[in-house]
Amino acid sequence: MFNPGSNVQLEILASGPPGGIRPRSAFLFVHGLGHDATCWHNWMHAASEDGYAAYAVSLRGHGGSGGSLRSARLKDYVEDVLRAVEAVDADELVLVGHSLGGLLVQRVLALQPAKVSAGVLVGSITSGPAFGTVFSVLRSHPWQAMRFLAGRSIRLPPDMLFERMGTEEAGEISRSLCGESPWVQYQLLFHLPARMKSEYPLLSVYSKHDRMVPVRSARVTARRYGADVRELAGIGHDMMLDGGWEESWSVISDWLKAQRVEAVSRTVRPAD
Numbered sequence: 001m002f003n004p005g006s007n008v009q010l011e012i013l014a015s016g017p018p019g020g021i022r023p024r025s026a027f028l029f030v031h032g033l034g035h036d037a038t039c040w041h042n043w044m045h046a047a048s049e050d051g052y053a054a055y056a057v058s059l060r061g062h063g064g065s066g067g068s069l070r071s072a073r074l075k076d077y078v079e080d081v082l083r084a085v086e087a088v089d090a091d092e093l094v095l096v097g098h099s100l101g102g103l104l105v106q107r108v109l110a111l112q113p114a115k116v117s118a119g120v121l122v123g124s125i126t127s128g129p130a131f132g133t134v135f136s137v138l139r140s141h142p143w144q145a146m147r148f149l150a151g152r153s154i155r156l157p158p159d160m161l162f163e164r165m166g167t168e169e170a171g172e173i174s175r176s177l178c179g180e181s182p183w184v185q186y187q188l189l190f191h192l193p194a195r196m197k198s199e200y201p202l203l204s205v206y207s208k209h210d211r212m213v214p215v216r217s218a219r220v221t222a223r224r225y226g227a228d229v230r231e232l233a234g235i236g237h238d239m240m241l242d243g244g245w246e247e248s249w250s251v252i253s254d255w256l257k258a259q260r261v262e263a264v265s266r267t268v269r270p271a272d
Contacts, residue, residue, distance in 0.1 A: 011064035012084055013037045015044045015054040023053035025117070026090035030081055031056070032099025032123075034156055034177035035238075036063025039098075043240045046249045057084035062178055069153075072181040074191060078107050085113050094256065098122040098240060099212065100184070103130075103191070106225070109202075110194035118201040118259065120252055123210050123237050126217040127193040127224050133213050134189060136160075140211065153179030156212075163209045163236035164243030173241065193224060202227040203255050205239070205248060212237040228255060 017023050027047050029040040037056035047054040059080050061069025067076075081104050085093060093115045097105030102124020109119050125133055137154060138145045144154050156177060158170035165173075196202075204227040206218035215231070222229045230251045232239065239248040 008060045008067035008080070009065060010060070010080055010084060010087075011037055011058040012087060013040075013044070013056045013058075015048045017048050017051050017053065023051060023090070025092035025094060026053040026055060026088055027094050027096055028081075028084060028088055029054070029056040030084075030095065030097040030101030030104055031059065031062070032097075032101045032125075033180045034062075034153070035098070036065075036178060038063060039238070040240055042245050043096075043249050046246070046253070050253055053088075053090060055084070055088050057081065061181065069179065069181050071183065073183050074104075074107070074187050077104050077184070078111075081105070081108050082111070082113065085115055088115075090115065092117045094118045094120065096120040096122060096252070097124060099237065100125050100180075100188075103127075103188075106194045106196055106221075109200050110196045116200070118256070119203070120255075121202070121204045121206075121221065121227065122248075122252075123206050123213050123239060124204065124218065124221060125188060125213065127221040129190055130188040130217070132217045134185075136212055136214060148185060151182040153182060154185060155179065160211050161236055161238040162242045163207075163234060165236070165241070166243075173238075196225050201259050203230065203252065204228070205230045205232065205251055207232045207235050207237070207239060207248075209234060210237045230255070 031039050036058040040056040044054040044056060058065040059077050060067030061072055095105045095116055102121040105119050106127060141157055147154055158174040162170045202225055204222040208215055232248060235244045236242045239245060
């Protein structure tokens with residue numbers, strides 16, 4: 001748990017490289033709507049095997065974190081991520097945000113935290129008003145509209161999250177989700193793009209089969225911030241949990257390795 005500077009305790013899960021290897025850098029994973037830090041267990045293990053330290057934060061009101069879910073606003077979640085960034089013992093930190101977490105990563109990068117070196121958006125909520133995402137849920141499951149209008153948390157059914165996962169396992173995960181702040185749900189329809197610095201290396205990973213975030217919305221966000229793009233297929237919105245999660249992780253891992261090679265090349269390039 002992490003507490004300094006706030007009365008809200010945050011759950012931060014951690015995983016280090018095997019054999020006590022000194023990590024090259026660290027990942028901080030930020031979950032999406034209704035999820036918590038445990039949703040990252042596959043990618044945290046994979047990151048550790050690749051030689052990185054891996055951390056995942058549960059936003060307030062989610063998982064093992066304290067605080068009120070019903071009263072939370074987007075600015076509160078941004079504060080949670082910033083506190084987690086400060087809590088992680090690393091000189092270089094890559095922020096990875098899924099869905100709503102991707103929107104939070106956009107906002108955190110706009111604040112230019114010195115420790116953060118790059119960002120990854122995974123099936124991210126769009127940079128502007130997320131009408132496409134909200135309408136995708138309500139169109140596929142009209143009964144969710146009643147919950148939304150009544151100020152209650154939208155429940156994410158398995159078909160909105162998974163493409164390859166077995167029916168029983170997908171149902172269990174969907175039922176285990178904690179729900180989301182009604183205030184944040186409303187804010188997704190009205191928020192404005194973050195003024196992110198273009199110097200941050202940024203990757204946007206999304207799937208053609210994502211039923212939560214329309215491909216068009218993902219492309220617009222990537223263009224706005226000049227992000228590198230990796231478009232996948234045959235995997236659902238929860239690509240860190242769905243069958244084939246290894247493929248989506250390898251896309252991120254390979255991109256980060258390429259960034260490192262490019263950075264080294266710049267430092268050793270002879271002067272003209």
